[in-house]
Amino acid sequence: MWEFIWIISSWYLMNIIKLFRIKDWLITKLLFNLSFVLSVFYFTNPSFEFALVTVCLTCTYIISIGAFGYFVNDWFDSKADQLSGKSNATSNLPFSLKILIAIILISIGTIPFLLILSESDIYFYLLIIQIALLLLYSVPPIKLKHNVFGIITDSLFSFIIPALISLFIVVQNYSNSVLKNPVFIVLILWLFFLGIRSILIHQLKDFENDLLSKTRTFTVNIGKTHALFLAKWVLLIEVLCFIALVVLVPGEFRNIFIISFAFFLVIEYQNNARKYWLPEGFPDIASKLNVFYNYYLFLGLSIFLSIQISYVYAFFVFVFILIKQRDIYCLLKTIMLFLFYKSKGAIRRVRKLFNK
Numbered sequence: 001m002w003e004f005i006w007i008i009s010s011w012y013l014m015n016i017i018k019l020f021r022i023k024d025w026l027i028t029k030l031l032f033n034l035s036f037v038l039s040v041f042y043f044t045n046p047s048f049e050f051a052l053v054t055v056c057l058t059c060t061y062i063i064s065i066g067a068f069g070y071f072v073n074d075w076f077d078s079k080a081d082q083l084s085g086k087s088n089a090t091s092n093l094p095f096s097l098k099i100l101i102a103i104i105l106i107s108i109g110t111i112p113f114l115l116i117l118s119e120s121d122i123y124f125y126l127l128i129i130q131i132a133l134l135l136l137y138s139v140p141p142i143k144l145k146h147n148v149f150g151i152i153t154d155s156l157f158s159f160i161i162p163a164l165i166s167l168f169i170v171v172q173n174y175s176n177s178v179l180k181n182p183v184f185i186v187l188i189l190w191l192f193f194l195g196i197r198s199i200l201i202h203q204l205k206d207f208e209n210d211l212l213s214k215t216r217t218f219t220v221n222i223g224k225t226h227a228l229f230l231a232k233w234v235l236l237i238e239v240l241c242f243i244a245l246v247v248l249v250p251g252e253f254r255n256i257f258i259i260s261f262a263f264f265l266v267i268e269y270q271n272n273a274r275k276y277w278l279p280e281g282f283p284d285i286a287s288k289l290n291v292f293y294n295y296y297l298f299l300g301l302s303i304f305l306s307i308q309i310s311y312v313y314a315f316f317v318f319v320f321i322l323i324k325q326r327d328i329y330c331l332l333k334t335i336m337l338f339l340f341y342k343s344k345g346a347i348r349r350v351r352k353l354f355n356k
Contacts, residue, residue, distance in 0.1 A: 020067040064108035080213035155195025190241035260300030
């Protein structure tokens, strides 16, 4: 009986993973947006109960609305995907079931709105704007993904609004002093250019498939060469904004970036060696930046909070270890082999010395 239930549950889980393309975004989006939550914890030092509720609400929002966005995009891209030979899990679903899934996901996304006691209207308005942008981006006849407004829209609903909502779930208020703060302004600019760069590279990777399916994305419209040129300049501005952000944050807070970068160098370098650090092309450089943003800022914040505030935050370090266990295993293996051969060499030299 239990074996039958396990088989059925596994089958449903695998279909859910395929339907919402969970492998493509879930972990990275959760860690990236939880980094904003953890950064606020440093300044507010909340109680354990409040911190736990905040993290749960943020995860609820990211998972439900993230799944909704990918589901809707695949829903209205199903015909184009068939033409290009790309798999699409929504193709065989009946229309009524698609509507039901969309309603359920949006309903789950409103849970934080119901549980936030202070200024919850702001969450609701931001959520409505994000859902509207997701629909405008994917649903014909407007389908903004076909023109320049598509890359701006994608940056808004993929990076800026999720970050604003994640921050709002913690602070539950956006005062004029916060909105006018240089750190906040630079943060929004960094997220904006990060979003533009990300969607440009995504469209560059899908360029051939979009040509086959006759999908007129912004990159297809302006051409691969011009899109790549634009992406490089956007990446430069993105990096400059990030450097400005590091400079503007309070002095002690900069230690987070130092910790993050140190672990990034150690773990990623040993795992990928020379190949990792000698990129063959521009998209490879961008992927390294994404790894740093998505994983190592989260790790740096977790370690910093564990040291400065409470050992409870070491739980997030453990989460990182679980996610990156393969890379960490490679690091430990490299260290152990290094120590073993160095020790072996030292013992050999000592024996030679005594033999003399």
